[in-house]
Amino acid sequence: MPASPFHFLRIRIMAFSLTTSCFVARSAPRRVPRAILATVVASAMVSTSALLVAADVLAAQTAPTHGVRPRRLVIRGAIVVEGNGTPAEGPKDIIIEGNRITQIVGIDPAAIRNGTARRPAADVEIDASGKYVVPGLINLHGHVQDERAGQAQPLEYQFKLWLGMGVTTVRDVSSETPKTLQLRARSLAGEVMAPRFYVYARYAYMPVPRNEVEARQRVRDLKTQGVDGLKLFGMDKDVYGPVLDEAKKQGLRVAHHMAVDETNALDAAANGLTSLEHWYGVPDAAIPDGVQQFPSNFNYADEGMRFRLAGRLWREAEPARLQEVLKAMVKGGVAWNPTLDIYEASRDLQRAETQPWYAQYLHPTLEKYFKPDLSNHGSYFANWSSTDEAFWKENYRIWFGAVRDFERLGGVVGAGEDAGFIYQVYGFGLIRELELHQEAGFPTLKVLQHATANNALILGQQENLGRVRPGYLADLVVLNGNPLEDLKVFYPPRADAAAGPGGGVAWTIKDGIPYDAQRLLREVRELVSTAKRGSSR
Ligand SMILES: [Zn+2]
DSSP: OOOOHHHHHHHHHHHHHHHTOSOOOTTOOOOOOHHHHHHHHHHSOOOSOTTEEEGGGGGGSBOOOTTOOOSEEEEEEEEEOOSSSOOOEEEEEEEEETTEEEEEEEOOHHHHHTTOOEEEOOSEEEEOTTOEEEEOEEEEEEOOOSEETTEEOOHHHHHHHHHHTTEEEEEEESSOHHHHHHHHHHHHTTOSSSOEEEEEEESOOSSOOOSHHHHHHHHHHHHHHTOSEEEEESOOHHHHHHHHHHHHHHTOEEEEEOOSSSSOHHHHHHHTOSEEESSTHHHHTTOTTSSOOOOTTOOTTOHHHHHHHHTTTGGGSOHHHHHHHHHHHHHTTOEEEOOGGGGHHHHOHHHHHTOTTHHHHOOHHHHHHHSSOTTSTTOOOTTOOHHHHHHHHHHHHHHHHHHHHHHHTTOOBOOOOOOSSTTOOTTHHHHHHHHHHHHTTOOHHHHHHIIIIIHHHHHTOTTTSSSOOTTSBOOEEEESSOTTTOGGGGSOOOTTOTTOSOOOEEEEEETTEEEEHHHHHHHHHHHHHHHHHHHHO
């Protein structure tokens, strides 16, 4: 929607007032009485486009109000990383009307310097000079968690961490479906400070479907509930094809936690799975004997044993076969969301246990949940050894190579964190995931593409999300630094860091609503310290 002529004139008046005063309050009134407008109409130069104003008026614009969607927001002078893997470009002005990006205008830096740049008008603006803008991050593997091991945990904690680190969309892959469906609606309506949700419900709830008829019925039941997709665990071959076929018929996408099961990556490829979560089923499909060399007392239900032996799985994949498996996945249209971060404690337990963020950002419920305890999923470290870590380091090396080869062969790599387990904290986990994609050998432009355009493609939202592009939903992150140089700019700035305080997210914009990211993170710190005081009483 173009700005009205009155809108343009209001801005000219602000410009006049600027010339008579050195100091202009950020809150300078934007509404001008009609009578004054009428007198200005006679004298104002109205030949220029209503959308463009001279640079001298910029300081008179209003800063965003945290959590309030302006009618027209302009992010000024940003270096833009579009999200599709193309190089950074700027400075640019990004125009957002309502919840959509409507225009992106390249600015001549020389014209900015000498004050002749024509800039789009705005109700509200963010000065992004010296800052980078990237698409809102999509967390492809999240779990909405309002409790850990029976202890209540505030959703506000999780949501503010996500938004505070630039996560604007979460694909929820199994939680309490009815609750998360409500949150999805409330987030869309702007009633809750939270990312967008895509709800992938657990397929195998009790009673677990026993045959093709029951399997297809379960998929239809979930469709009736209004979910966006399915989350599979531990599938057998006889129902796998029918479930994926029925899901396709019902317009549901499918994320499969691919463990060591009867079905592996080749079955996923043959039946058109949407995304393979984690990894086990990839090397498992490339073992010449068809089964890993387990010790005779191996029990898959024993988490300590399972994670220990998982650290010896990639080395058993036969390299030539592995390439065939990766090719089959590409041909079958299966995307891969490796969730590298969620296994990192296995290769370096001390790092996991002593992350500097914990002091201020680790909620006591999560702290308790992460401690070794066989009743909590993923806390299997009671007897973790240097030998386990050495195997896991080798495991990662082969895994990194496989993910790189998969993309080189044409595969779509996504990015998700799976936080709330194994020493990964919401938001921090996704940024760590990005760092691990870089460690795997991907250039940072591709890493950011994994978490934006690729994830949007996997969600089937490639025309709405994951790019800084006119027509797309206004989900954006304004960063105090260059993420192509340092992905750590997404983390909260740390005064005590050896590498310096870092940048941090300045603004997270979700659905056209700007959030002051550092304010959200401050509120998380307050929430955590209050909870700690409560739990120590
Ligand atoms: Zn998970």
